[in-house]
Amino acid sequence: MANVPEDLDLVQGTLDVLILKTLSWGPRHGYAVARWLYDTSDDVLRVEEGALYPALHRLERRGWIESEWGLSENNRRAKYYQLTRQGRQQLRAKSTSWARYAGAVSKVLSTATA
């Protein structure tokens, strides 16, 4: 459980954009989103898995994703989320600003160490 950033806004904003990204390949349920997040981020971005759900519900409330109950791969009732058109636009906008932000931060940091 390392590297939990102090800044909650950052966590939330980051988590939101990561969820949107995860859903950009198609509908999934919350557990799948969590697995995919942890597997691809090499446990670096790990937060408590429960924190995922308020984020999902908030995104749905904003209309960026929508949900529907369906059957999981092992035939259980599960709630599937998928991106809306608005969510897709958000993802594009957020990815761009994230890249710019990350680039700027890393540039500053590399200058400082040089």
Next chain:
Amino acid sequence: MPRLSGVRRLFRLPRAERDVAAAVDDELRFHLQMLTEQLIGSGHAPEEARREAMRRFGDVDRVRRSCYDISTEHEASMRRTEQWTTLWQDVKYAARSLRRAPGFSLVILVTLALGIGATTAMFSVVRGVLLRPLPFPDANRVVQLWPENKGDNSGHGSVSSLELEDWRRDLTRFTAVGGYSAGEMVYGDGPEPTYVRTSHVSDGFFETMGAPPMLGRVLRPEEHVVGSDHAVVVSHAFWQQQLGADPQALGRSVRLDDKAYTIVGVMPPDFSFPAPRTAVWLSSSLITEADVCCGREGRWLSVVGRLRPGVTPEQGRAQVAALLQRLAETYPASNAGWTTASLERVRDVIVGPVRRGLLVLFGAVGLLLIVVCVNVANLMLVRGSARERELALRAAIGADRGRIVRLLLTESLLLALIGGLLGVLTAWWGVRALVALSEHFLPRAADIRVDGGVLTFAILVSIATGALFGLWPALRASAGTGTATMLREDARGSVGSGAANRARAALVTMEVALAVVLVVGAGLMLRSFERLTSADPGFRPDNVLLARFAIVPDPRAGPSKLAADRQRVVERVRAVPGVLSVGATKNAPFTGNPGEPRPFTIPGQPTPPPGEEPRVLLQPATPGYLRAMGIPLLAGQDIDAVYGDTTVGTVAVISRRMAERAWPGRSPIGESFVFAGRPVRVIGVVGDVRSTRLDSIGGFTAYMPDESMPRAAMSLIVRTNGDPAALAGPVRAAIRETMPGQAFQEVVPLREKLSEAVSTPRLFTVLVGIFGVLALALAAVGLYGVVSYTVRQREREMAVRLALGAPPSRVLGLMLRQGMTPVALGLALGLVGAIGVTRIMRSLLFEVSATDPATYVGVAVLLGMVGLLASYLPSRRAASVHPALTLRGD
């Protein structure tokens, strides 16, 4: 997964909060189970796996709570959106279906605009005049106090300056008591001085009113003392119009009747007591004429008081009466007989005379609004029948009854709201016109406006109207649509359901009944107004010019100088070309307060107890006055005969009533009556005159030569044989020639003053008349619509009848009978209703009974004829149907 989000959401919505919570729990449980299973799969023991899953998940309760909150809010907002969307859809649909029938919609909108507009305009008037609070704090405690004398039936007595002091000292049940007397004074000293309304007020007047000045202060007690009473308070309108709204107006000097006064205060805009458009308030101590200032005989101040909190009006009145009893014992010479008192709230004094009339008008406009609703409901019903197939189709594809009712109601409400909007515009325009017409005679006309309260009223009325005319047709249209039969049924072949026809007939009956009530009311008002205006005033008002002004008295000269000035003016005007005769008096009929009648006795006849003597109004007149007015001399001589003759003593020409009552059965010529200890010899008798109201002859009048008339006020009466208005300029010029710089209160044809006296009944008559005509027109339109609809429905039947040999006149009769049945029924109901309803109008009618047979018969005939015409026009078509064409058309 199929993606049909809009539609799908409708079915998926977990409606209750419980469902939201359950969904959240399911979702979280699924996650924990999956995680546990995965951990077991990677080698953990089940118990350990569960613990590890919980650890990784974090605080389940907190997560659940926060998911639950977000979801609940989400659901609520989705529901709201959905409701708005449905409403918007309904509105869009309603608008579309109204646009599809533009003629129908237009007729309904015009009808509604008239109905709601008239109602809203009348409400503005009622609100402004009757409901809006007076501009005094605790206005309900401000009361008018009138001493009463049995011999004086005016009921509105006044007190002397000295007596007012007693009232102010002894009336402990009032926090303040004050007196006032309204008049007019010349303002300014330029070439065109004007008259302004003034009120001389005593100390205590402003305290009683309680209205704080907008600028400066009101009069102080020390400013009510002779010699230091040059301070005045002016009205907001005077401040704006004459002083240019100068913020430094306080301390400025104004000239009134050629004397300088200092402004100490400006009252707020809505304060105008005692009379509308009062411009200046001055101290009553300024009136120094010997006959009013100093004794107890000169009654000239009206009294107002402010009841102490907790004191009832009756307790207040009782204290005044008790004081009057004491005063009558202490000062029998001046107060005998003045032993009772009446009390009236100032609000009632101001608006009392028009309250009944306004409420009747408001009731009438309410009836009109119901007629409008009935008429629109009728149109909706007819249209509803035309749409039966459309609605049946909707029902067939799954719309439930509630949904159809809602749809139709939305249509009605949309119509009502648009109609209401147009109505508010109509009302706004109507109120402006009404105020412009009535501001000179309707009390508080300046307070009438279309404001927030009125708008709220209009919206509520619109919604109520929409519900009223929409609900029944909606329920009818949606009920009993046996879907399958309706769709199969050939609408052209049907005769129309009996129930629907009965409903339409019932509506027409109602409309006609209401219209009858309104038209009867209008008819009664019209007849009363006709009686009122054709009442003989006792003089001949045509071809007469009235000039009112006051000769500003020279303080150094006595009353004889005034009389001489007056005589010079009369002589000069007599020389104006076109003038037949000229005369002057103090206050001509219909020019304001004629003055206080004075008690008199007759030598040789038993003297009534003090205070119960008969009273006579003394009217000073110059020679020629009676002739110029056209007041007929019935016996004896005119005052002209003795004018200037110093040997005849005091003489008078008396009115016929006085002659008949005081000297019954014999000639009064040469007899005397005693007034204020002076014998007055009767030299002539003239006709009675209605001097303040057309609907009543006042008390006794005695015309006396004006030589001793102390007052400068003057009504000059000029008779011509042409248009009196054309003489206004020359007469004005002639007077100014004699009296340079003379200001005029008015120079108008005398006929106009009579016309002004009936302004209020005229306005009420015109308004009730408009409402009556509208109701009649609506009823006719409604009837026409229903009969034409029936004719269209029965066209085939008529064609068959004609084809089988029925004469067209029979077919016509059949249709006419169907149209006239509800008319006859409505007429009967309406006449009975009118007898009941018009009773409340009794006090508004002059010389016409509320059950005046002529009016009722006239209305019945009128309504019958209108009904006949409205059913004849469409019925004619039924009789002229071409059988072959109609039947082949199928």
